[in-house]
Amino acid sequence: xxxxxxxHKLPFAHPIPAGMSDTTDPEAKILEALDAVQPHALIGVxxxxxxxxxxxxxxxxxxxxxxxILALSxxxxxxxxxxxEAYEHTDGAAIFASGSPFDPVTLADGRSFVPGQGNNAYVxxxxxLAALASGAKHLTDxxxxxxxxxxxxxxxxxxxxxGCLYPPLEDIREVSAEIAAAVAANIHERGxxxxxxxxxxxxxxxxxxxxxxxA
Numbered sequence: 066x067x068x069x070x071x072x073h074k075l076p077f078a079h080p081i082p083a084g085m086s087d088t089t090d091p092e093a094k095i096l097e098a099l100d101a102v103q104p105h106a107l108i109g110v111x112x113x114x115x116x117x118x119x120x121x122x123x124x125x126x127x128x129x130x131x132x133x134i135l136a137l138s139x140x141x142x143x144x145x146x147x148x149x150e151a152y153e154h155t156d157g158a159a160i161f162a163s164g165s166p167f168d169p170v171t172l173a174d175g176r177s178f179v180p181g182q183g184n185n186a187y188v189x190x191x192x193x194l195a196a197l198a199s200g201a202k203h204l205t206d207x208x209x210x211x212x213x214x215x216x217x218x219x220x221x222x223x224x225x226x227x228g229c230l231y232p233p234l235e236d237i238r239e240v241s242a243e244i245a246a247a248v249a250a251n252i253h254e255r256g257x258x259x260x261x262x263x264x265x266x267x268x269x270x271x272x273x274x275x276x277x278x279x280a
Contacts (some may be wrong), residue, residue, distance in 0.1 A: 091119050101125045106133035109145030114138070117146035122154035130158065137164040137183055148180035152228075163228050169227075178228035187231060188212045192242025198245060198270050200251040200259035207255070208248050215247040216240065238274065246268040 070078055080126060082101035087193045088094055095116065099107075101237055117136060125132035132155060136145040148167035158174050162183040192212050194277045196204060219232045219240055232240055247267035253262045263269040 066272035088135045091116055092238060095121050096124055099128065103128050105129055108135045108137065108263075110136060110137050112143040113145065114137040114143045115146065117150070119150070119152065119154045122146065122159070126155040126158050131160050132158060134161045135158045135163070135183060137162070141165040148178070151180075152178050159228075161228065162231070179224065181229045181231040182234070183231070184234075186234070186237065187216055187240060188244060189238070191215075191219075191241040192248055192273060194241060195248035195269055196251060198260070198266070198273055199249040199257075199262075201249075201252045202257045202259060205255075205257075206253055211248050211251045212244050215244045219243060241273070242267055242271045 067078075076243055081099075084101055085097050086093075088223070088247040089096070091113070095118075099121070107121070117134065121258060122132075122134065125134065134146070136151065137148075138144055144165050148161055148163060149170045152170050152172060155248045157172055157174075157178065161178070162181040164183055166182045167180045169177060169179045174201060183257065188209075193199065214246070216231070218235075220230065221232075224232065246269075249258070249262075249266050249270065252258050
């Protein structure tokens, strides 16, 4: 195995599974890893464009009823697969999101999907606004979990039915206000706030937002 791993990678490191060969073929190596580990999710963040091949995607669909395929590398030509490839090669079973934007996909049988774009713009404005609104002494891991859970709660059933994991980006101001209020509440509850808690956190957070308009 590898030595000298960065500290944040150590919790995820484990011995090389039995049966893995020393192949240098990228597709074969991924397929061997899928057979050995049988993951529920395949997360692409290494900018190896196209490495989630047809064979890889079909293998994920064999392993799990709803495989999670996250092709998060940017720009588009570095994406591990396209939205169409993810849906077509898993027969529409994939739970898909990408780092680059992709158009909606309609399969040959008429099913349509709206791929979500996994962009940190969904959460970092709300987290920053929460720190400002509460006068936070610290931000902790729990704030990140609260932000993620709040974001997930803002995806309505209609979008989930279309396979989209995120609310519309055009609603980002409302999304940011809701996330800011949820994170600010968490900050107040653990005693890390230095400002008084307002009665209506959502309204308070909205009042602190900049309005880019010209009178």
